[in-house]
Amino acid sequence: xxxxxxxxxxxxxxxxxxxxxxxxxxxxxxxxxxxxxxxxxxxxxxxxxxxxxxxxxxxxxxxxxxxxxxxxxxxxxxxxxxxxxxxxxxxxxxxxxxxxxxxxxxxxxxxxxxxxxxxxxxxxxxxxxxxxxxxxxxxxxxxxxxxxxxxxxxxxxxxxxxxxxxxxxxxxxxxxxxxxxxxxxxxxxxxxxxxxxxxxxxxxxxxxxxxxxxxxxxxxxxxxxxxxxxxxxxxxxxxxxxxxxxxxxxxxxxxxxxxxxxxxxxxxxxxxxxxxxxxxxxxxxxxxxxxxxxxxxxxxxxxxxxxxxxxxxxxxxxxxxxxxxxxxxxxxxxxxxxxxxxxxxxxxxxxxxxxxxxxxxxxxxxxxxxxxxxxxxxxxxxxxxxxxxxxxxxxxxxxxxxxxxxxxxxxxxxxxxxxxxxxxxxxxxxx
Amino acid sequence: xxxxxxxxxxxxxxxxxxxxxxxxxxxxxxxxxxxxxxxxxxxxxxxxxxxxxxxxxxxxxxxxxxxxxxxxxxxxxxxxxxxxxxxxxxxxxxxxxxxxxxxxxxxxxxxxxxxxxxxxxxxxxxxxxxxxxxxxxxxxxxxxxxxxxxxxxxxxxxxxxxxxxxxxxxxxxxxxxxxxxxxxxxxxxxxxxxxxxxxxxxxxxxxxxxxxxxxxxxxxxxxxxxxxxxxxxxxxxxxxxxxxxxxxxxxxxxxxxxxxxxxxxxxxxxxxxxxxxxxxxxxxxxxxxxxxxxxxxxxxxxxxxxxxxxxxxxxxxxxxxxxxxxxxxxxxxxxxxxxxxxxxxxxxxxxxxxxxxxxxxxxxxxxxxxxxxxxxxxxxxxxxxxxxxxxxxxxxxxxxxxxxxxxxxxxxxxxxxxxxxxxxxxxxxxx
Numbered sequence: 024x025x026x027x028x029x030x031x032x033x034x035x036x037x038x039x040x041x042x043x044x045x046x047x048x049x050x051x052x053x054x055x056x057x058x059x060x061x062x063x064x065x066x067x068x069x070x071x072x073x074x075x076x077x078x079x080x081x082x083x084x085x086x087x088x089x090x091x092x093x094x095x096x097x098x099x100x101x102x103x104x105x106x107x108x109x110x111x112x113x114x115x116x117x118x119x120x121x122x123x124x125x126x127x128x129x130x131x132x133x134x135x136x137x138x139x140x141x142x143x144x145x146x147x148x149x150x151x152x153x154x155x156x157x158x159x160x161x162x163x164x165x166x167x168x169x170x171x172x173x174x175x176x177x178x179x180x181x182x183x184x185x186x187x188x189x190x191x192x193x194x195x196x197x198x199x200x201x202x203x204x205x206x207x208x209x210x211x212x213x214x215x216x217x218x219x220x221x222x223x224x225x226x227x228x229x230x231x232x233x234x235x236x237x238x239x240x241x242x243x244x245x246x247x248x249x250x251x252x253x254x255x256x257x258x259x260x261x262x263x264x265x266x267x268x269x270x271x272x273x274x275x276x277x278x279x280x281x282x283x284x285x286x287x288x289x290x291x292x293x294x295x296x297x298x299x300x301x302x303x304x305x306x307x308x309x310x311x312x313x314x315x316x317x318x319x320x321x322x323x324x325x326x327x328x329x330x331x332x333x334x335x336x337x338x339x340x341x342x343x344x345x346x347x348x349x350x351x352x353x354x355x356x357x358x359x360x361x362x363x364x365x366x367x368x369x370x371x372x373x374x375x376x377x378x379x380x381x382x383x384x385x386x387x388x389x390x391x392x393x394x395x396x397x398x399x400x401x402x403x404x405x406x407x408x409x410x411x412x413x414x415x416x417x418x419x420x421x422x423x424x425x426x427x428x429x430x431x432x433x434x435x436x437x438x439x440x441x442x443x444x445x446x447x448x449x450x451x452x453x454x
Numbered sequence: 455x456x457x458x459x460x461x462x463x464x465x466x467x468x469x470x471x472x473x474x475x476x477x478x479x480x481x482x483x484x485x486x487x488x489x490x491x492x493x494x495x496x497x498x499x500x501x502x503x504x505x506x507x508x509x510x511x512x513x514x515x516x517x518x519x520x521x522x523x524x525x526x527x528x529x530x531x532x533x534x535x536x537x538x539x540x541x542x543x544x545x546x547x548x549x550x551x552x553x554x555x556x557x558x559x560x561x562x563x564x565x566x567x568x569x570x571x572x573x574x575x576x577x578x579x580x581x582x583x584x585x586x587x588x589x590x591x592x593x594x595x596x597x598x599x600x601x602x603x604x605x606x607x608x609x610x611x612x613x614x615x616x617x618x619x620x621x622x623x624x625x626x627x628x629x630x631x632x633x634x635x636x637x638x639x640x641x642x643x644x645x646x647x648x649x650x651x652x653x654x655x656x657x658x659x660x661x662x663x664x665x666x667x668x669x670x671x672x673x674x675x676x677x678x679x680x681x682x683x684x685x686x687x688x689x690x691x692x693x694x695x696x697x698x699x700x701x702x703x704x705x706x707x708x709x710x711x712x713x714x715x716x717x718x719x720x721x722x723x724x725x726x727x728x729x730x731x732x733x734x735x736x737x738x739x740x741x742x743x744x745x746x747x748x749x750x751x752x753x754x755x756x757x758x759x760x761x762x763x764x765x766x767x768x769x770x771x772x773x774x775x776x777x778x779x780x781x782x783x784x785x786x787x788x789x790x791x792x793x794x795x796x797x798x799x800x801x802x803x804x805x806x807x808x809x810x811x812x813x814x815x816x817x818x819x820x821x822x823x824x825x826x827x828x829x830x831x832x833x834x835x836x837x838x839x840x841x842x843x844x845x846x847x848x849x850x851x852x853x854x855x856x857x858x859x860x861x862x863x864x865x866x867x868x869x870x871x872x873x874x875x876x877x878x879x880x881x882x883x884x885x
Binding site: 027028029030031032033034037038039040041042043045046048049056059060061062063064065066067068069070071072073074075076077080088089090091092093094095097105106107117118120121122125126127129131132137139141151166168169289290338339340341373374375378387388391395398401402403404405408409419422423425 | 490499572850856
């Protein structure tokens with residue numbers, strides 16, 4: 024029988040890394056988790072699938088991009104009701120509603136998992152991507168202080184990844200909405216959606232679209248003015264008020280954003296700013312909104328984003344569960360770091376710290392005993408699998424990126440980075 | 455518009471835990487990873503999907519239980535060629551073939567991921583389960599010493615989970631095959647399959663099935679004798695030879711198993727044994743085979759298993775890639791520990807070590823500054839979100855399982871487990 028040979032190949036949109044790069048990914052994810060736990064967030068994990076009615080409960084465009092599961096040899100379609108989650112917010116909402124009585128509120132949770140979207144493969148976009156979410160939800164009411172806590176945690180997480188400078192831009196939905204109401208704009212929702220497209224379609228097209236909604240040239244231009252305001256301190260308040268528009272909702276939004284920014288600036292040295300062009304879509308968020316962008320690689324787009332929402336669990340219960348949260352787009356960030364050869368150099372690409380070279384002609388026992396000793400002190404160690412040929416053993420260590428080779432016969436250590444060689448006390452040595 | 459209320463519910467076969475239990479799962483997985491890296495295994499992660507031709511390349515029964523992906527609104531079936539992996543060996547084989555030139559051999563890898571099987575929901579079996587695999591593969595030839603290294607690593611990983619006593623049973627396919635050949639049995643493969651069913655169908659049914667394959671009553675009973683041999687040292691060799699059958703394959707199998715067990719017994723104090731009833735199916739493994747069982751909960755079945763295979767990548771290349779590996783069934787173990795209330799008590803259910811109580815009527819600044827100090831020393835800390843009402847703040851900490859409450863106004867700490875309260879030096883205190 025002739026053997027069928029399958030060509031192994033990547034699947035577009037489903038990235039996979041060599042072991043050395045994966046080792047760095049593992050460490051980077053550990054760093055994010057450590058920051059989340061440092062602030063008292065508890066881990067939640069949900070299955071990769073949800074019922075379609077859960078995934079579709081929020082509506083929107085997501086259903087177009089969803090993957091559903093089908094058993095390969097299913098007799099009928101009765102099971103075709105499960106889909107892979109496309110974000111971590113929808114599963115979290117279901118989780119909170121389902122486990123409501125087992126949770127302690129305010130409930131701080133982190134969730135670090137893959138998400139999937141059935142994007143067209145030719146677009147070269149991720150169809151599997153890893154997200155790291157933090158949210159706080161409470162019952163009935165959630166203090167504004169959490170709106171400053173969430174971006175602080177994400178700020179520290181992004182810093183921990185050593186990605187260089189980024190801007191964490193913050194706004195508040197109430198500001199634009201209150202401003203438009205104060206201007207006398209009637210179709211606030213439609214106008215907001217149009218203003219949100221400024222980056223994509225440009226100023227002229229925005230004005231044209233606003234005119235189609237019945238806004239005069241003057242009102243259209245006035246609507247655009249607020250989005251140009253961006254400050255690193257609370258001076259945005261004066262600049263907005265200088266536009267001469269007043270409404271109680273606008274006032275509330277300005278006060279909230281100023282308070283959030285003040286609290287944040289006391290904790291982080293720059294990097295957070297008020298930017299009134301940030302809106303983050305429309306249907307979901309009701310107050311503070313966030314968006315982080317990478318200074319060096321703006322083409323990556325938003326690397327973290329989120330906001331405050333009035334009611335997380337409205338699809339499941341009449342109890343109001345307000346919350347605020349952000350999501351770090353880990354795959355986006357990590358793939359860029361890897362592609363630009365910018366992964367932190369000091370993070371090891373190989374877990375092994377010491378290779379015990381097997382030179383003893385009597386057998387591997389001595390090398391194995393040395394390895395046991397090192398491991399008992401927590402040192403990641405392997406033993407070379409064949410005796411002799413020192414050059415081959417050194418080459419193996421070098422290719423794998425193992426920094427130290429310890430010779431079983433004389434307890435000499437070779438540091439492959441410096442080339443130095445020296446004797447060590449096997450009972451005590453730590454590489 | 456009347457709001458549609460969706461009932462949030464679990465999906466059968468897709469387990470999900472409360473945050474406290476999930477927190478323990480995270481720590482248990484960390485422990486496994488630490489052991490894998492202690493022995494120099496490098497991380498590999500593959501996408502959750504593989505092409506169907508990859509998933510089906512190995513044949514067998516797996517195709518019956520597979521989940522394939524479908525885009526919810528796909529225009530045609532052109533993309534219906536991706537399936538969720540049902541184990542980590544098939545993706546690993548594809549990975550090794552695809553990244554062959556980027557790997558250093560012998561290649562020690564660990565892989566910790568979910569797998570999915572489209573089991574019928576009513577069976578109450580896991581359809582999503584987490585596996586932790588370790589394998590070593592090499593080109594052309596792989597030393598027998600690796601057959602002892604793999605179970606050592608898995609032994610230490612299982613010990614790290616604090617699951618109590620277990621038996622790691624080891625055999626070698628060559629022993630049974632050589633024994634049957636020595637007996638003069640012709641249909642070795644069919645007979646092995648029947649013998650493997652002993653636990654399930656019982657001795658009488660096995661003898662009947664053997665008779666149908668043309669084995670005499672005497673030959674059938676003789677075939678069964680070897681499976682009853684189980685010893686903690688290499689005395690199994692004598693017992694097998696005592697059955698009076700000889701063949702060179704049998705001899706080779708006995709020597710290999712004795713060597714593996716000797717090496718292992720030098721590293722671990724009991725818990726590993728030769729058990730010639732272990733066969734682990736038939737098509738895949740060619741030498742050493744492993745199976746770990748839980749002494750306290752034998753009904754869970756195999757909690758870790760694996761073996762040696764002649765050629766991992768035969769579906770992709772003509773280069774021979776022999777290997778040996780094991781898989782730890784984490785979901786199986788963890789779900790049982792959780793169900794039996796046997797999760798290690800000393801592992802925290804909540805990441806937060808300290809709640810800073812906000813009592814200062816002037817504001818939260820003092821509490822936040824204390825939290826910053828503690829976090830800068832790596833202490834997981836949160837600040838209570840509202841001022842006053844000390845009883846409420848203590849209750850929150852208690853419900854969440856936070857062990858220490860630190861009062862912002864006087865730097866007194868209350869240890870919620872002992873009830874003790876004492877003053878601390880905020881510059882130095884570590885909980």
